[in-house]
Amino acid sequence: MKKATVQIKSQSMQVQDSSDSDEEPNPESHKKSLEKLKKTDPDFYNFLEENDENLLNFEAASDDQESDRQSDSNEDDEKIHTPGALQADSDDSDFENDNYKLDNTKVTLKMVSEWQAELQSEGKIKLSTLITVIKAFNAAMLRVSSDDGTSQGEMKVEGSSVFNAVIQLCVVNLPGAVKKYLGVEQSGKEPQKCKHFSKIRGPLMSYLVDLMKLLLSISSENILGVLLKHLHQMCTFIACFPRIAKMALRKLILLWSTSEETVRVLAFLCILRITRNQQALLLDPVLKVMYMTYVKNCKFVSPSTWPGINFMRRSLVEMYSLDLDVAYRHVFLYIRQLAIHLRNAIVVQKIENRQAVYNWQFVNSLRLWGDLLAVNNRPPLHPLIYPLVMVTINTIKLVPTHQYYPLRFHCVEILMNLSKETETFIPVLPFLTEILAYDFNKKHKKVSMKPLDFSCILRLAKSQLMENGFKDAVIDKLYALMLEYTANESHTFAFPDTILLAVIQLKQFLKSCSVANYTKRFRQLLEKIEENARFIEQERIKSTVALDDESSIMAWETSMKAKGTPLKLFFENWNRINQLQKRKKVTNNDEIAGQMPVIKRRKITEQQVQRPESKGPLVLFPSDSEDDERPNFEADEDEEPPRAPKVKKQKKKKTQRKIAKRNSPPEERDTIDKGDIVQDLSVGDW
Template sequence: MKTKNTKRSTTNKKMDKDLSNMTPDEFLDQSFESSDDEENDPKSGNESDDSGDNLPSAKRHKQDIKNLAKNHPDLYQIIRKEEEDLLDFDISGDENMSDDDDEVSNIHIPNTNLEIASDESDFEPEDNDDDEDHAPKTGRTKVTLKLLKQWKEQLATDKTSETMKNVVEAFNAAMVTISDPDNSKHCFFKVEGSLVFNGVVELCIFHLPAAFKNFLNIHDGRFEAHKSKKFAKIKGVIKSYLADLIKILHSVSSPDILIVLLKHLHQMVPYVQSFSSLNKPLLRILLKFWSSGEENVRVVSFLSIIKLATSRQESILETLFKTMYIKYVENSKFVSPTTLPGINFMRHSLAEIYHLDNNLAYNHAFLYIRQLAIHLRNAMTLKKKENFLSVYNWQFINSVRFWSELVMQSKKDSMLHTLLYPLVQIITATIQLVPTAQYYPLRLHCIQMLINISKETETFIPVLPYLLEILENYDFNKKRTKKNTATSTETVSFICLLKMSKTQLQQKGFKDEVIDKIYQLILESASKDSSFIYFPDIYIPCVMELKAFLKKCKVANFCRKIKQLLEKIQENRQFIETERNKIIIDLSDMKAISQWEKSIQNQGTPITTFYDSWFKIHQLHKLKLLTQNDAEGDYKCLGKKRPRNKNNVDHDSDLDMPVEEMDKLLKKQEQRKNKKSKKQKIQRDADEEELPRENNDLVKNASIKDWD
């Protein structure tokens, strides 16, 4: 007897060991085989113990299932979930049934109370008050407008989580109806019709955030949901809802609906921070909208991004630093008047993200600036066309512009500020890489960056040699050929250009733009340095070069501008010399010199006063050029003809006028345009009197109900 029990225990151990590697179906097959073997074994009938060997087959199988639940709970739960019907056996009847009935006892008898939902239940009329809200127990609950109204009232008053769970499950059913209609039958709720669908979405967007806050007893603007005592009760509900909310953002194309959903998502960001698994899919969709959406969509997406980033989780900031910079570089490949506002927005918003953690930002900035330096070094050493093009493109220039703005905005004691010197070296080397006239636009962009860096960081950077080199080397007296006489009225803008073609180099607009940019940059640099004590000395080479240009230049318009610039610089030099002759200066006392320069800056210099007046007009012209709007200004983009006013005033000479005359001229032009626009409006209203009109403004009246 002892030997047999030992063998049986050994067999049970072996069986337990094999069960750990079995699937639910294999286990069930083996259990049935083992029961049949024991019945056919003649030795099994000679012994009687507590293991239940003499029990009927169905009852013995149930005993095995109980042992499985006790010894292997994980496997039992899998079988219970996947093959629940196989565990339900009917063992009613005589327990001492004969051996002839053993085969009958092995037959699975299904439950006679099962009901099959008919197809007609999907089309029940809404007039049945008793049946419209609740289907049979084994069916699905149909969501109606009456039920939504009831949930809305319960969300405001109910202190339990039951209503919130129902609303979230209904929202999930609505999402499944769109994404995977075949699996919608597995949902507890059934959402049919666009009206009910819109009602479910509207209920979640406008009432669910307040219900979550009330249940968690949260009253602060900034909060951490997982710190609430009741968070564990609705943790699964919130996570399920956030996952569905992220899914719905992938399916929306209307900007108006996107803005509504993104504003709602902005409210739900504090809950997202409690689930690290949702950070990656959420950031992916937000970065997509931030980089490629419409203007308002980009702004709202960035608000959610920065709210998520302020959680100060290093993993989130690492992801944002890398992905946002790559998105910025990808979208800055082509620059035009239409794409420039989006690129500028991405650059400024990306700088905001990088300033959240300067130490972490330094690591990324160092690597990316080093990468730019490697591209530049390869171009300088290999001197191949593909290496030159890897530097002379918009992606490289916009990357340098971003890092320059980031360094400018950083504090002097910040780690980012230490990258100032290598960044300036990269910009100056880029200017000198290909010093031809075709790349004058790129050179001028780089010089503008250097002036901005020098101004914001109060660091002296010599930029005048790169501007004066153009006046010295380029021949502005060269006349156009007869083939290019037709282009005499065309204007050129360097705002969205890096390189000029050979035909564009022959245009009058190119030379005009070069002189205008040199005039602007020298004036801006002189205004920046106008209060320094060394201004009269450091601008001596500039004065000499401008005088030399006036001697050799034969174009009256160019001479007029350079002469005016020379006069302003000379006037400011004389002013500084007069002021510094009034005091005795100790050049070793830097503190006293700094105080004197600040007093001169507060007092104002002649060239600063002139630059402030000129800058307002210049910004107006620049805005008009980018918007390409005749009602806004006088300039046009590349390839368009310049308009001339009735007084035959050439716009090339606008900057040569005194500021008072310029203001009078602009006021006259504005009055003429207002009169003209009024006449056009009267004529247009008269023409449209007989036309049918619609009062429906699609954009203005857009709401969440326009989902379909």
């Protein structure tokens, strides 16, 4: 067989050589050799049939060779000849061949409505309809990307109405039609495992690539929201193409971290759905990119950026919760990096090393891992609680000055949340009672009407330490944190023992501090703590729980938590009132209430007061029922109207205006005088 193949190949080479020579080739012998080749080596014959049709259609090509020779000899003469099957020299050959013909069909609104009816039909979806709609979408994308605004594909989309109709058709109807064609909902299989997926794989890939291009070129928030909702429906198909999935995730992570709230939420839902469909392949790189993006965007914290940072942190917790084994590797690595930065700051006492720890990126990373471990207190991540607590505590101890009280409060909040959710005892009270040693009796040098808010501050300036608002803010925050922590621990078996040192320091503070506003609040807190301690002691006396029986102690604490403690009830009432005050402060209800519309009334002169015509009593406030008791505002005919106080003579007005006022009835006189004037309010006032 190999010898015959070589022989036929040599003959074909001879045929090609003879075509280049001056001798005319014999078509009959060439035809016989090709028939022989078809029998001896059918694979090679099929190869020639697919790649070199000129060699097989020798009769059609032989007529063109003479014209080619004449065109080569006479280059200046223009010869018109009949093109062959795949002659590259002819400009019209592509339009003569049916296999490579470009229709360049113009899309109309009527065609779009017909496609929509076919996609929405209850019967079977045709593959040709899906491919046609995808080609129309591609033509619309070519119209946007081309310089002259025209599409150069198999279809042509002209006009904004047709463009919008095609985009709306694909966004609304295409996902459901593709799912119906593949039978995804009926079979419950993944798209790539469906029977007809191989037929629509190529057009679907082309559509998703065009959709990614459209998503990259849109900046409007409203349009982005619509496209992201459509993309969420197509996420199951995007996961079938890893390259397109990675392209989509890069854009979605960017929108998740920088856009407005609605777009952020939609982008995260798309990220979550794509990642879950290909979790083994995409979860690890997606978590890495999302964490680095989170750290990059939480460098600067302000009241405007704080909601976005909180959303990114909560959504990252959801992503890490998908696979705790993968999350353990990431959390262990990043907590270790935080510990290395902290160790360098402790060992090398330099400003740059200290700034590597005392910044928002470091604190927000601690808060992220604290929230993650609080939610997932299970064996894979439970051993990481101890290193995170040690890093957070030593961060507080790095520079324990009053300038970094805000940072201390942030770290304490992380530890308190972790202790509450994981039911792990963490000694937080010493870091709060240590602040009570500050001298709150010394007078402030500056007066500030605006109170300090520690939520977006890590370090206080020296000028802020001299203000009266500094001590007020510290006392408020210290009282709130101590009350919350003791309330969370109020049901524990060892509560009277754990708060003993804190009670001693509170009593010392009450003796040393002479500011009544400060001592009043902490005296109340001390009374509630001691009351709760006496309550726990009485309950311990009643019970017969052994101190070495851990399970019985946990059961006792659970029952006490369900029963409720005095300190817990006090904290719940205080927290409810405190939240209402915070909402009131955020919405500025007091300021709005002070800017309500005011009615200004002009004084009525004696000349403007006229008696109405005697047609019976005049009732200003008529009622539906005669029995209603209302004040008597009736004008008696015999009684003269009261005279208004004398006023200074005003400037003369126009004669016509005076006559109109005097002759008009009282009902119309108000509209002419414009006595009631409502003060105008602009949007800025609200």
